[in-house]
Amino acid sequence: MKVMQLIFFLLYLLVSFLASAAEDNIFKIASGPKTGEYINIAKAICPALGKLFECEAIETQGTLDNKKRLESGEVNIALAKSNVAEEWMKEPAFASKYTIIKRIGDESLFVFGKPEVLKAAGSWIGVRNNAFLLSIGLPGELSGDAAVFNALKSVQGSPLANIAVKVYADRPALVAAVKSGEVKLGFITQVPNPENPLFASINESGLMIMGVVDPDMITFGETFRIKPITVKNAKWFGLGGGAKQIETANVPAAIVAIKPEALQGRAAMVQQAAIKKIEETSETSLLPQQGWMQKLANTASLKTGAGLDSLMKSLEKSADGAKERLGKL
Secondary structure (H helix, E strand, O other), X not given: OHHXXXXXXXXXXXXXXXXXXXXXXXXXXXXXXOOOOHHHHHHHHHHHHOOOOEEEEEOOOOHHHHHHHHHHOOOOEEEEEHHHHHHHOOOHHHHOOEEEEEEEEEEEEEEEEOHHHHHHHOOHHHHHHOHHHOEEEEEOOOOHHHHHHHHHHOOOOOHHHHOEEEEEXXXXXXXXXHHHOOOOEEEEEEOOOOOXXXXXXXXXXXXXXXXXXXXXXXXXHHHOEEEEOOOOOOOOOOOOOOEOOOEEEEEEEEEEEEOHHHOOHHHHHHHHHHXXXXXXXXXXXXXXXXXXXXXXXXXOOEEOOOOHHHHHHHHHHHXXXXXXXXXXX
């Protein structure tokens, strides 16, 4: 009997060891919701690790949720809005354990609402300067969308501080709220993938989409870029016939990782090897291999600050009379 107990005990130890070893080989990436593109980016990163590790893209609520999962040790790396991740790195305690290993891709900033609302605003400047007349919805308090909007709203002196904000459970709930008129606008950050279900639901709801270019973006340095989205190619970008403005700000995804030196033993070696592999891999290889993504990557971009003054003048001109128009809604 004692011999059998010893054998079972040894088998238990062996199984536990093998399970632990297998777990160590699973490289986990905190991505985003299924209606966003971070989940696709995370799935595209996995093949870059080759056969060295088993890789899993974890569906999450977005940037702020990803930070929590990273700090809890649930994941090895996390995707985050670049400007938000830069703010994290200003915290000494965070920067001592984590690092940004790469910035990839571009997500565009949009607001969407009923056509009469966006036409009355004229441009994002019309929305921003008359925020006290409007309300805006965000798709989840832990989402990257909320993180970017709150970053803009928190800039000292921003008129966005006067806008009424309501947070919804997710993106479908936000679209429904805008459609019903519960809030005037919805704010999203999204790669303009024409196959994305979010754009389809916005278009099918008869809502209009408008790009966001905020003058306070200059305070975030090089984390934002401006790219043109013309009415001509709006349908290709998944915006249907509802593109109101031809420019939108874009923010890359930051790949944030636990520093290997913050780990021990095999976990540290796994992390170091994975980080090295990601660093050595080209940006295009870390993005979903889809035709529309390559076209987007080839689109000419304008860094914030270069030509921004003339762009702002154009947006301000489009916003002339917005207060009176919005006041009548």
